[in-house]
Amino acid sequence: xxxxxxxxxxxxxxxxxxxxxxxxxxxxxxxxxxxxxxxxxxxxxxxxxxxxxxxxxxxxxxxxxxxxxxxxxxxxxxxxxxxxxxxxxxxxxxxxxxxxxxxxxxxxxxxxxxxxxxxxxxxxxxxxxxxxxxxxxxxxxxxxxxxxxxxxxxxxxxxxxxxxxxxxxxxxxxxxxxxxxxxxxxxxxxxxxxxxxxxxxxxxxxxxxxxxxxxxxxxxxxxxxxxxxxxxxxxxxxxxxxxxxxxxxxxxxxxxxxxxxxxxxxxxxxxxxxxxxxxxxx
Amino acid sequence: xxxxxxxxxxxxxxxxxxxxxxxxxxxxxxxxxxxxxxxxxxxxxxxxxxxxxxxxxxxxxxxxxxxxxxxxxxxxxxxxxxxxxxxxxxxxxxxxxxxxxxxxxxxxxxxxxxxxxxxxxxxxxxxxxxxxxxxxxxxxxxxxxxxxxxxxxxxxxxxxxxxxxxxxxxxxxxxxxxxxxxxxxxxxxxxxxxxxxxxxxxxxxxxxxxxxxxxxxxxxxxxxxxxxxxxxxxxxxxxxxxxxxxxxxxxxxxxxxxxxxxxxxxxxxxxxxxxxxxxxxxxxxxxxxxxxxxxxxxxxxxxxxxxxxxxxxxxxxx
Numbered sequence: 001x002x003x004x005x006x007x008x009x010x011x012x013x014x015x016x017x018x019x020x021x022x023x024x025x026x027x028x029x030x031x032x033x034x035x036x037x038x039x040x041x042x043x044x045x046x047x048x049x050x051x052x053x054x055x056x057x058x059x060x061x062x063x064x065x066x067x068x069x070x071x072x073x074x075x076x077x078x079x080x081x082x083x084x085x086x087x088x089x090x091x092x093x094x095x096x097x098x099x100x101x102x103x104x105x106x107x108x109x110x111x112x113x114x115x116x117x118x119x120x121x122x123x124x125x126x127x128x129x130x131x132x133x134x135x136x137x138x139x140x141x142x143x144x145x146x147x148x149x150x151x152x153x154x155x156x157x158x159x160x161x162x163x164x165x166x167x168x169x170x171x172x173x174x175x176x177x178x179x180x181x182x183x184x185x186x187x188x189x190x191x192x193x194x195x196x197x198x199x200x201x202x203x204x205x206x207x208x209x210x211x212x213x214x215x216x217x218x219x220x221x222x223x224x225x226x227x228x229x230x231x232x233x234x235x236x237x238x239x240x241x242x243x244x245x246x247x248x249x250x251x252x253x254x255x256x257x258x259x260x261x262x263x264x265x266x267x268x269x270x271x272x273x274x275x276x277x278x279x280x281x282x
Numbered sequence: 283x284x285x286x287x288x289x290x291x292x293x294x295x296x297x298x299x300x301x302x303x304x305x306x307x308x309x310x311x312x313x314x315x316x317x318x319x320x321x322x323x324x325x326x327x328x329x330x331x332x333x334x335x336x337x338x339x340x341x342x343x344x345x346x347x348x349x350x351x352x353x354x355x356x357x358x359x360x361x362x363x364x365x366x367x368x369x370x371x372x373x374x375x376x377x378x379x380x381x382x383x384x385x386x387x388x389x390x391x392x393x394x395x396x397x398x399x400x401x402x403x404x405x406x407x408x409x410x411x412x413x414x415x416x417x418x419x420x421x422x423x424x425x426x427x428x429x430x431x432x433x434x435x436x437x438x439x440x441x442x443x444x445x446x447x448x449x450x451x452x453x454x455x456x457x458x459x460x461x462x463x464x465x466x467x468x469x470x471x472x473x474x475x476x477x478x479x480x481x482x483x484x485x486x487x488x489x490x491x492x493x494x495x496x497x498x499x500x501x502x503x504x505x506x507x508x509x510x511x512x513x514x515x516x517x518x519x520x521x522x523x524x525x526x527x528x529x530x531x532x533x534x535x536x537x538x539x540x541x542x543x544x545x546x547x548x549x550x551x552x553x554x555x556x557x558x559x560x561x562x563x564x565x566x567x568x569x570x571x572x573x574x575x576x577x578x579x580x581x582x583x584x585x586x587x588x589x590x591x592x593x594x595x596x597x598x599x600x
Contacts (some may be wrong), residue, residue, distance in 0.1 A: 058357050107384045115355050117384045120375050126345045127380055130352020130360075133337065137313070138356055157376070160345035168337075 002045040007217045010041050010082065012275035015248045017078035017091055017282065019271040022262045025095040028103065031258035032149065033075035035180050035215070035243040040079045042220040043145060047228070052084035055112035063142045064131055066116055068124020069149035069178065070104040071260070076114075077101050082279065085113035091282045122155025124148065125175060129165050132173045143231055146175045151183030154192050159204070165236040166205025173236045174227045179214070180245040182256035197240055206238045214241035215248075248275055283499035284474045286492050288458040292429035294450035294486075295393040299324025300429075301436025302361060302391075306332045309359065309440055315350055316363045317343045322452075323363035323393050343368045344376045350388045351380040359440055360388050366395035366449055367408040370415060381445050382418040389439050390415075391448045395425075396536035397564070397581055398453045398486060398574035407569035413541020415447040416514040422446040422467060423514040425535075425543075427488035429457040431511060434465035442467055449485065451536075453574045456489045468512045470520035476506035479592050480524040480531050484510045484543045487534040487562070490578075493585035494534075498592055505592060516546050518554075525557045530595040534562040534588050536578075558598035560591040 002010075014037050022028035044050070048063040056062070067076050074094065081088040086100070093099035100111040104119030116127050124146050132144040152158065165173060177197065185191050194200075198208045207230050213219035220241070227237045245259070246252025249271040252263075263271055305312040306328045313335040314328050320338070329336040339346040343364055350360035362369065369392035370377070381388045392411065399407050416423045424439070424446065426432040432450045439446045473488070474495055483491035488509045495505045506528050508520065525531050531551065533544030544561035551557045564581050578584055 058355060060356065064355070116351060116386075117379050120379045123344075123348050123376055123380050126348020126376075127352040127355075129345075130349035131355045132352070133349065134353045134356025134358050137334065137358065140356070157344040157348065160340075160342035161348065164339060164342065164345055164349070167340075 001047070004217055004221065007041055007046050009278045010045065011037055012248065013277065013279040014041055014075060014078045014082070015275045016272055016277060018074040019249065019263055019268055020281065021074045021077070021091055021094040023268040024092070026262045027095060028074055028262060029071040029260050030074065030262065031182070031245040031252055031256070032069065032072040032178065032180065034247050034249055034252060035245040036072055036147065036178050037075050037248065038215045038217055039147070039176065039220055039241065039243070040075050042217050043224065044079045044083050046221055047224045048145065049142060052113065055085055057115060059115070060138060060140055061142060063145065064115065065145045066118070066124045066128045067105060068118055068146050069121060069152050070118030073101070073103065073105050076105060080113035083113070086111060088282045121149070121152040122157040125158055125161035128173055128175070129161055129170050132170050135172055141172070143228065144173050148175065148177050150177055150179045150181065150188055150194070151191070153177065153194060153197065162201065162204045162206065169234045170236050171232055171234050174231065174239065175236065176239040176241050179240055179242045182245050182259065184256065184259050186256055201238045205235060207235045209237065209239045211239065212242050214243035250274060283495050286458050288456040290457055291454035292457040293452060293454050294426060294429055294432040295322070295452060296324045297426070297429035297432030298391055298393065298436050298448070298450050299327060301433040303327040303331070304437055305440050306335070311357055311359045312361065312440055313337065313353055313358045314361045314363065315339055315346050317341055317346050317368065319364050322365070323391070325363050343373045347373045347376040348380050351384060351386045354386045354388060361391050362388065363391045363393070365406060366392035366411045367406050370411040371408060374414060378418060382421050385420065386445060387443055389446045389448060393450055394452045395449045396451060396486070397569045397577040397583070398451050398536065400452065400574045400577065401571050403571040404568040409538045409564050409569065410541060411449060412513055412537050412543065413545070416541070416546065420444060421514065422512070424467065424512050425449045425485040426511045427485055427509055428455055428459050430459045430461050430463060431465065434463050435511065438465035438467060451486055455486055458489065468515045468517055470517035471509040471511065473509055474505065474507040476504040476528065478504045478528060479596055480506040480508060480528045481534060481588060481592065482508050482510050482521065482531065482543065482547055483534040484513060486536050487583060490583065490585045491534050491588055494588035494592065497585060497589045503592065503596070510543055513543050513546060516550060518550055521547055521550055522555050525551055525555055530558040530599045532560045532562060532588060532591045532595055536583055537563055539563040539565050558595050560595040562588050562591050
């Protein structure tokens with residue numbers, strides 16, 4: 001597993017990838033991608049047991065991650081590429097005709113590292129439960145991870161899945177919600193206030209962990225480590241992770257406006273200035 | 283007209299239950315999921331014999347489809363079971379994204395399709411499911427005609443790698459196909475060779491087509507009757523060959539005209555071999571409460587309706 005210093009070194013590079021990918025095609029979702037960069041880098045390089053060199057759909061003996069909020073595909077693709085699932089230079093094909101890096105992640109073009117299509121929100125938790133149940137049937141004690149947007153929790157299927165996972169003791173599942181408090185039409189509190197998500201998930205029977213510092217590698221690492229220790233105890237685990245949308249690019253931070261908007265040339269230069277090229281641009 | 287007989291009437295859903303039960307014994311990767319309709323879907327035997335491979339999801343069909351998609355990751359072959367309405371319309375986006383687009387090996391098994399669900403009425407009588415499912419790229423769509431064929435189809439789809447929609451129903455219908463049949467996905471089955479017209483039927487309408495053939499034979503009309511158990515992929519060669527031979531076609535199904543078997547055959551023939559065609563199907567209408575027999579009469583899905591359509595289409599031949 002990578003050290004904290006190594007993880008921190010990767011983060012500005014992934015941010016550069018995100019803004020460059022989105023800028024190149026003048027479309028995509030930079031805000032949520034930047035907000036989850038620390039989480040995905042930490043998960044893939046510091047926590048998960050996985051074989052990027054030899055991708056296996058069935059992932060026997062490997063941990064699995066499902067991105068339920070598929071619109072933050074730029075960060076997912078960058079982390080998968082740097083993990084070694086596919087060449088980093090392929091990031092240049094993002095959202096272009098004939099690419100394996102579709103606007104939202106899919107298995108349809110056989111991109112290694114992706115195990116389900118996502119984009120239409122609310123479906124990933126159910127899929128993760130299925131994969132977790134398959135692991136139990138296969139006597140495979142690996143863990144299934146998911147990431148969801150907080151706005152995504154407005155989808156009813158999430159709560160069907162939440163009820164099922166707790167009732168059926170799916171305890172090899174660690175779900176994380178990106179609590180950036182933003183969605184397309186404004187803040188989640190303006191659009192549809194969701195009240196206490198901790199109280200809701202606890203009432204559904206989940207173990208709930210919080211982290212106020214979802215953009216801090218050490219905090220993410222310690223929360224995920226704690227979550228792993230809590231697996232196998234009869235309850236699914238939910239991490240409510242506060243993040244800053246657009247983190248690492250100052251003019252994108254703290255606003256929902258960069259949910260699905262690409263930076264222009266000047267803004268790209270500004271974003272790149274704020275994030276050093278640590279591993280080499282694609 | 284070839285003579286068809288049967289010793290008993292059985293429900294196609296029980297054919298599914300029997301097939302699933304056999305798969306439980308023969309294929310350890312087969313798992314089953316149900317959304318609170320285990321008895322109606324005849325999944326009880328599988329649930330009892332293989333409790334570790336049976337997942338009672340509760341009344342949460344969207345979650346069921348997602349869980350099924352996830353179970354394929356790890357090599358399982360999930361069979362989901364609920365009514366046809368809740369197997370398709372209710373979960374269309376889940377099937378589209380998590381199953382069809384993701385190319386997952388999920389078998390969506392749907393009972394109580396069509397009008398013959400009966401008294402529960404139109405909320406449950408889906409007549410659009412074949413159309414919904416056949417529009418999804420890569421989805422195989424199967425609608426067997428009796429108990430034996432449904433059992434054989436259930437067993438066969440476990441050996442096919444990819445998403446399948448398997449439709450069956452509630453009422454008992456004549457069980458006339460062979461108990462030891464081999465089910466071949468996409469293969470049209472010739473029931474009666476004829477020269478004057480071809481009747482392409484699917485599901486519960488296959489027996490009605492045989493009855494229609496007998497009515498027509500008594501009037502000197504020699505109908506070719508073909509069982510299309512697989513709506514998609516359609517056996518194009520068999521359809522075209524028969525249409526060429528007889529020169530006119532009637533389709534019969536317990537489904538809307540829009541999107542069903544007749545729609546698929548009309549589309550094929552209009553491209554390849556324009557042929558006079560009549561459809562016996564529900565015409566842009568919801569169903570209603572009533573006994574299955576009453577509903578089939580009211581909505582024009584009886585043997586007599588097929589025979590009338592045959593006469594009409596023969597009159598249209600050049």
